[in-house]
Amino acid sequence: MPKSNSVPPPPPVSHAHRAPPVHIREVHKKYQKASIASLPRDEFLLDFGGNGVSEYHKTRVRDVGRIVRARAENVFRDFEGGQKTQEGAGGEEESPLDDILIYEHSSVPGFCVIPSLLPPSTQKSLLHRLLFRDLSNPQHKTNLNLHYNLPYSLLSTSPETLSSFFDIPQTTFLEPLDPECHKPLSVERMLEKKLRWMTLGGQYDWTRKEYPEKEKGEEVVFPQDVARLIMGLFSNKIIPQAAISNLYSPGDTLSPHRDVSESSAAALVSLSIGCDALFVIGLDDSSEVLVMRIRSGDAVIMDRESRWAWHSVPKILAETCPGWLADWPADGWMGRKRVNLNVRQMWD
Ligand SMILES: O=C(O)CCC(=O)C(=O)O
Numbered sequence: 522m523p524k525s526n527s528v529p530p531p532p533p534v535s536h537a538h539r540a541p542p543v544h545i546r547e548v549h550k551k552y553q554k555a556s557i558a559s560l561p562r563d564e565f566l567l568d569f570g571g572n573g574v575s576e577y578h579k580t581r582v583r584d585v586g587r588i589v590r591a592r593a594e595n596v597f598r599d600f601e602g603g604q605k606t607q608e609g610a611g612g613e614e615e616s617p618l619d620d621i622l623i624y625e626h627s628s629v630p631g632f633c634v635i636p637s638l639l640p641p642s643t644q645k646s647l648l649h650r651l652l653f654r655d656l657s658n659p660q661h662k663t664n665l666n667l668h669y670n671l672p673y674s675l676l677s678t679s680p681e682t683l684s685s686f687f688d689i690p691q692t693t694f695l696e697p698l699d700p701e702c703h704k705p706l707s708v709e710r711m712l713e714k715k716l717r718w719m720t721l722g723g724q725y726d727w728t729r730k731e732y733p734e735k736e737k738g739e740e741v742v743f744p745q746d747v748a749r750l751i752m753g754l755f756s757n758k759i760i761p762q763a764a765i766s767n768l769y770s771p772g773d774t775l776s777p778h779r780d781v782s783e784s785s786a787a788a789l790v791s792l793s794i795g796c797d798a799l800f801v802i803g804l805d806d807s808s809e810v811l812v813m814r815i816r817s818g819d820a821v822i823m824d825r826e827s828r829w830a831w832h833s834v835p836k837i838l839a840e841t842c843p844g845w846l847a848d849w850p851a852d853g854w855m856g857r858k859r860v861n862l863n864v865r866q867m868w869d
């Protein structure tokens with residue numbers, strides 16, 4: 522991948538509050554309403570899976586770099602460590618020993634996709650780290666901490682006795698901070714619908730739209746194994762310091778926005794696991810808006826101009842989670858979810 526040399530400077534942080542342009546909002550709304558059955562016939566939808574890239578996109582996508590497969594496999598093996606289980610490979614065929622291609626799309630310069638980057642066993646290991654280990658650690662805040670006391674005292678984060686919200690009785694209740702505003706919430710309902718994001722490492726303040734200040738040195742440590750995974754694959758692009766893990770169910774959306782609170786122009790790296798999603802991305806002054814179907818295991822990179830692009834998730838496609846993953850960790854939970862890990866560098 523070419524190194525970021527002509528990176529435009531970050532827009533002012535005040536731009537985080539700006540309204541998205543009409544041309545982005547319209548595409549977002551159109552694809553929010555699209556039927557899943559119509560998508561394979563849509564030549565304007567970029568899709569590296571299914572029937573493959575459409576004629577329309579073939580001329581707009583080019584391969585701009587590669588990751589040496591042997592190197593990636595070492596990184597995956599290191600990440601999975603002792604946790605690799607016999608269920609890991611899920612009966613998948615071995616991949617041929619060729620390098621992994623990185624594709625850039627001409628509509629949004631710097632926007633790159635690596636289809637099917639993460640093998641099934643790495644996807645499961647990453648879910649385990651995020652949802653069994655990091656979610657049990659009260660330092661990594663979630664959307665629910667703003668309104669509820671989470672029963673962390675019932676969980677254990679020690680590797681020998683690790684237990685998670687998936688392991689405790691699902692009828693356990695989260696007590697609201699303000700009982701006038703919220704009713705108690707069961708762990709079952711939390712995991713099924715209400716848990717929408719968790720922040721890792723530098724804790725983003727969603728109200729003030731700010732990260733912790735570098736000088737204060739107060740940031741929560743970013744999980745070292747996840748950092749090694751990202752650096753092993755994208756070391757010339759980003760130093761992972763913060764991440765948002767988004768959890769979506771069919772019917773959930775993410776509105777058009779730009780990620781402009783970071784004081785670094787390093788790329789954003791985004792990994793997706795579970796159900797497919799539609800992803801919209803476009804620049805402020807461009808009528809060319811790209812819509813892509815993101816599948817489980819895909820990596821997306823927003824670098825250079827695309828780093829400050831508007832983007833959104835208008836739709837999660839129900840019943841599209843790969844079969845080998847649908848019952849993770851039990852009872853079809855991932856079959857009803859998409860988990861995204863959006864990794865950021867806060868400062869240079
Ligand atoms: O879920 C996604 O693919 C995008 C998430 C995103 O844009 C964000 O967390 O800022």
Ligand SMILES: [Fe+2]
Pocket residue numbers: 778779780832
């Ligand atoms: Fe974003």
